[in-house]
Amino acid sequence: MAKDSFAQKVAKTQVWKSIFRHGPPDNARNRAAVIAGNVFLHLHPIKLKKSGVQLGYTWCMGGLTFFVFLALAVTGILLMFYYRPTAEYAYNDVIALREHVPLGIMRELHRWGAHAMVITVWLHMFRVFMTGSYKPPREFNWGVGVILLVLTLLLSFTGYLLPWDQLAIWAITVGSNMAKATPLLGHGGPGAMLAKIGDFVMVSDKNDVRFQLLGGRFVGEAALLRFYILHCVFIPVVVSVLIAVHFWRVRKDGGISAPL
Amino acid sequence: MKDFLNIYTDPVYSFTFVCIAFFFMIKYVEVIATLKFGIGLMIGTLVMFVLCFMDPVFTKNFYITNDNVPIIYLVFLIAWTTWYALYKGIRNDKRMEEGLPPLEATPENREKVWAWPNLVYTELFAIILGTVFLIGWAVFFKAPLEEPANPTWAPNPAKAPWYFLGLQEMLVYFDPWLAGVLLPGLIVVGLIAIPYIDMNPKGNGYYTFKQRKFAIVTYLFCWLVLWNFLIIIGTVFRGPNWSFYGPFEVWDAHKVVAANNVNISEMLWINTLGVKLPSNIFIREIAGILLTLGYMVLLPVFLTKKIFNFKGAVGKVFNGGFLGKYLKSLGWARYSILIFLVLMSLTLPIKMYLRWLINLKYIVFMPEFEFNI
Numbered sequence A: 001m002a003k004d005s006f007a008q009k010v011a012k013t014q015v016w017k018s019i020f021r022h023g024p025p026d027n028a029r030n031r032a033a034v035i036a037g038n039v040f041l042h043l044h045p046i047k048l049k050k051s052g053v054q055l056g057y058t059w060c061m062g063g064l065t066f067f068v069f070l071a072l073a074v075t076g077i078l079l080m081f082y083y084r085p086t087a088e089y090a091y092n093d094v095i096a097l098r099e100h101v102p103l104g105i106m107r108e109l110h111r112w113g114a115h116a117m118v119i120t121v122w123l124h125m126f127r128v129f130m131t132g133s134y135k136p137p138r139e140f141n142w143g144v145g146v147i148l149l150v151l152t153l154l155l156s157f158t159g160y161l162l163p164w165d166q167l168a169i170w171a172i173t174v175g176s177n178m179a180k181a182t183p184l185l186g187h188g189g190p191g192a193m194l195a196k197i198g199d200f201v202m203v204s205d206k207n208d209v210r211f212q213l214l215g216g217r218f219v220g221e222a223a224l225l226r227f228y229i230l231h232c233v234f235i236p237v238v239v240s241v242l243i244a245v246h247f248w249r250v251r252k253d254g255g256i257s258a259p260l
Numbered sequence B: 001m002k003d004f005l006n007i008y009t010d011p012v013y014s015f016t017f018v019c020i021a022f023f024f025m026i027k028y029v030e031v032i033a034t035l036k037f038g039i040g041l042m043i044g045t046l047v048m049f050v051l052c053f054m055d056p057v058f059t060k061n062f063y064i065t066n067d068n069v070p071i072i073y074l075v076f077l078i079a080w081t082t083w084y085a086l087y088k089g090i091r092n093d094k095r096m097e098e099g100l101p102p103l104e105a106t107p108e109n110r111e112k113v114w115a116w117p118n119l120v121y122t123e124l125f126a127i128i129l130g131t132v133f134l135i136g137w138a139v140f141f142k143a144p145l146e147e148p149a150n151p152t153w154a155p156n157p158a159k160a161p162w163y164f165l166g167l168q169e170m171l172v173y174f175d176p177w178l179a180g181v182l183l184p185g186l187i188v189v190g191l192i193a194i195p196y197i198d199m200n201p202k203g204n205g206y207y208t209f210k211q212r213k214f215a216i217v218t219y220l221f222c223w224l225v226l227w228n229f230l231i232i233i234g235t236v237f238r239g240p241n242w243s244f245y246g247p248f249e250v251w252d253a254h255k256v257v258a259a260n261n262v263n264i265s266e267m268l269w270i271n272t273l274g275v276k277l278p279s280n281i282f283i284r285e286i287a288g289i290l291l292t293l294g295y296m297v298l299l300p301v302f303l304t305k306k307i308f309n310f311k312g313a314v315g316k317v318f319n320g321g322f323l324g325k326y327l328k329s330l331g332w333a334r335y336s337i338l339i340f341l342v343l344m345s346l347t348l349p350i351k352m353y354l355r356w357l358i359n360l361k362y363i364v365f366m367p368e369f370e371f372n373i
């Protein structure tokens, strides 16, 4: 009998077996087990069509989007250790991140990651369109994707305010002034002035959608707190849930699309 | 050359150039979708960027914030992915004309392979590459941070991050309720509607061009011209007061741009009839209201039903009904949604050209209701 290689020896130890519950993936049985027995890897099917694993087909763009999203979650949590969302501290905390944290590129990673995610999600959508992968039975998953696209942009938008510098508040001021113009619901939008009971104006700058978004009539401290919570808790949770739905449906709709 | 570009990148001209370029891209797609063209495109884009960044003024305006850096990736990736998808599509089209299956359906590619190692290793590779790329980017470019927030002093221009600049550019032509609320909302609704409108069973799960020409051309036009080109205009060609600045032009907050835009109501009553504006707003705006209703109601009818009986080439365009054939294959509901979405996306180029050609400000102008189109 040939002597076991080092890898094979490791694979026979009690520690290895307790973690992976199967030998090294060099035969059919173990290759199935490595995918099926691991909670992360079992997002994948055990076997799939060759056309679907080719980089030239999917460009791995959905996968890269997911990777960047995870990277953003990790760097974002690290940033949260240093950052306090108040008008008094926010800006100084961001400066401190740059000047006092050793090897401080967390903010860079987080910001450039956000830009990268916008690009990868657009290109992913473009790939899905060009391969006609939104056609039956994948119509619904395309819709889930569109919502993910919108949420990705909203994540960027809400994060943009947090450094609390000139770039931040004025970009958000331009953006949130759009909400003011929502038909019927914004006080500067078409039709809002028709909603009157006697002298009582129903839609004003004190209760319209922009007010709800900013927690005030302009981009101030209340807006900072709202955007912080939307950015760090609410939207990421919704995105995570929808990504789970998205991946589940990729599998249930028959895996990566291929000619019928 | 730089002076030439400084003048002709103005959207007044460059938008038309880009539309013409798009037309030729579709017409000569088989030339575009060759390996040679792809390599040429890569080199061309690279040379363009190198030349641009050799110019100090361009570099200064571009780096007004490091947040503009991704625009470089965006331009490369859009050019390359568009070419690549067309390349693969045309290659499959040629195969299918010869009676062969598309490359994705060859027996070899239909075979099943193990996820481990085939897929998992590719993903690992992508993750490592992605990590290296992000860290490199983070080391070489600092995240921007400007002066602390100051609600009393607005920077000029106040730009949103680049991915929203297409929408911000639309504000030049539309009021916020259209540019910032209705049209973006329709983009989202329209995207979700795509799979329910496109009833073409072909091209599901493989690259093709000819089998889905209408869908692909429509999507590419919106994606390349209406979305990304507008982003580039907003990022590179707009300076203080959101005025146009050539790529090699120094930003100067005092640049005076003549703004003498007029409304249709003024054109009708004051310029043409030579009377005062009527005081009843509906009579005042009657021309704009009729035009809008005509566009949203009569034009769809004209596009669907043959109405006139001209002979020859004139008839082809003016008899109407040339989209009628889609009505049969799509049914009423899908067809109306399709026409509605197409007409709504065309409002943007229409409004742009009206602005440039006749200095039109608003088609309907009812500040009494904040209802301006």
Ligand code: HEM
Pocket: A058, A060, A061, A062, A063, A064, A065, A066, A069, A121, A124, A125, A128, A131, A133, A134, A138, A141, A142, A143, A144, A145, A146, A148, A149, A152, A243, A246, A250, A255, A256, A257
């Ligand atoms: C946070 C954003 C998103 C993530 C993380 C994500 C992730 C993924 C992944 C990993 C796949 C597997 C195949 C691949 O990598 O291409 C996939 C497939 C798919 N995605 Fe996404 N996606 C996102 C957004 C979108 C968007 C914006 C759309 C379209 C509007 C979309 C539509 C689809 C469809 C239809 C499939 C099935 C493709 C096929 O079977 O060929 N997704 N997505």
